[in-house]
Amino acid sequence: MPEPPTLLPPDSYNQVLLSQVHPPDWANPQPADCYDLLVIGAGTAGLVAAAGTAGLGLGLKVALVERHLMGGDCLNVGCVPSKCIIRSSRIAAEMHHAEAYGVIPPASVVVDFAAVMERMRRLRAEISPADSALRLQSLGVDVFFGEGQFVDAHTLTVEGQFLHFKKAVIATGARAAHPDIPGLQEVGFLTNETVFSLTERPPRLAVIGGGPIGCEMAQTFQRLGCQVILLHRGHQLRTAEQRLDQHIQRQGTGHLAALVPAHAIGQGPQAQVGTADQGVLVVRAYLASHALRGEDHGDRGRLGHAANP
Numbered sequence: 001m002p003e004p005p006t007l008l009p010p011d012s013y014n015q016v017l018l019s020q021v022h023p024p025d026w027a028n029p030q031p032a033d034c035y036d037l038l039v040i041g042a043g044t045a046g047l048v049a050a051a052g053t054a055g056l057g058l059g060l061k062v063a064l065v066e067r068h069l070m071g072g073d074c075l076n077v078g079c080v081p082s083k084c085i086i087r088s089s090r091i092a093a094e095m096h097h098a099e100a101y102g103v104i105p106p107a108s109v110v111v112d113f114a115a116v117m118e119r120m121r122r123l124r125a126e127i128s129p130a131d132s133a134l135r136l137q138s139l140g141v142d143v144f145f146g147e148g149q150f151v152d153a154h155t156l157t158v159e160g161q162f163l164h165f166k167k168a169v170i171a172t173g174a175r176a177a178h179p180d181i182p183g184l185q186e187v188g189f190l191t192n193e194t195v196f197s198l199t200e201r202p203p204r205l206a207v208i209g210g211g212p213i214g215c216e217m218a219q220t221f222q223r224l225g226c227q228v229i230l231l232h233r234g235h236q237l238r239t240a241e242q243r244l245d246q247h248i249q250r251q252g253t254g255h256l257a258a259l260v261p262a263h264a265i266g267q268g269p270q271a272q273v274g275t276a277d278q279g280v281l282v283v284r285a286y287l288a289s290h291a292l293r294g295e296d297h298g299d300r301g302r303l304g305h306a307a308n309p
């Protein structure tokens with residue numbers, strides 16, 4: 001069995017999460033002779049494919065293979081944690097503007113960043129049973145942890161076992177891109193795979209990529225009290241993101257997100273967007289699902305074409 005991943009911070013909420021989405025004591029089952037459906041990847045797509053097929057009531061044999069965390073990006077490092085901290089950030093923003101609604105806000109609005117992130121971890125852990133290994137198992141799906149690799153058109157190997165199948169669904173999703181920006185590796189950076197592990201608020205944050213997720217994260221962290229710069233390579237944000245940018249600018253809460261012109265990314269001195277005390281956030285760009293062939297981080301997405309949920 002692969003080593004269970006370490007979730008940071010290693011608090012009780014993340015332990016609960018891990019026990020659901022990659023139980024440390026999980027033993028892969030004895031494979032069936034032949035699966036009607038084999039699903040690789042237990043993110044949103046894989047879970048729906050596996051649970052939906054097993055639930056048809058046709059007695060179909062279904063296997064689900066996951067190398068990391070069930071629930072994939074959405075539960076662990078995507079929709080769920082982002083929407084949790086967005087909710088907190090919205091409360092903070094509304095308190096700043098409460099007077100417009102006839103409510104006198106307190107003299108100062110203080111964001112407890114650690115508490116925001118802890119709330120997110122608590123909620124994420126609370127809903128994790130829905131995506132858990134035990135739940136899928138209870139639906140009749142054989143759950144295997146480990147990296148799946150095709151041996152031939154009807155055989156996949158995982159952790160030394162051979163799974164034979166009639167049909168396979170490849171639902172291996174995407175990974176965060178590590179764009180080739182001079183200086184980026186040296187200063188260090190966050191991606192969606194690490195940003196939700198923060199427990200301390202970065203004083204300043206450069207968000208690279210002005211797509212939906214980049215804008216979403218820029219606004220959220222700005223509302224949580226970071227000084228945010230949004231860097232985007234295109235000449236303009238897309239319409240929805242433009243509206244968001246205007247909204248951020250209108251808010252005037254003291255920490256405005258700025259849109260940096262196209263040429264600032266990928267060339268010239270401005271490309272070195274971080275210093276040791278600056279957080280740098282690279283939003284995920286969509287990548288080809290090449291993980292099955294060990295081609296992680298193949299860069300299909302490019303900066304400025306940030307993930308389109």
Ligand SMILES: Cc1cc2nc3c(=O)[nH]c(=O)nc-3n(C[C@H](O)[C@H](O)[C@H](O)COP(=O)(O)OP(=O)(O)OC[C@H]3O[C@@H](n4cnc5c(N)ncnc54)[C@H](O)[C@@H]3O)c2cc1C
Nearest residue numbers: 041043044045067072073074078079148172173174291309
């Ligand atoms: C910050 C952020 C916010 C988002 N917000 C939203 C939102 O509000 N609404 C929305 O609809 N979408 C949102 N998204 C997008 C959403 O998270 C993705 O569209 C969704 O998670 C994709 O699901 P998936 O199943 O295709 O892939 P993934 O979730 O990436 O799952 C793929 C799984 O396959 C596994 N895997 C890969 N290779 C192998 C292998 N060889 N063997 C075994 N397992 C393997 C991976 O470990 C992973 O668990 C957001 C994304 C991010 C990053």
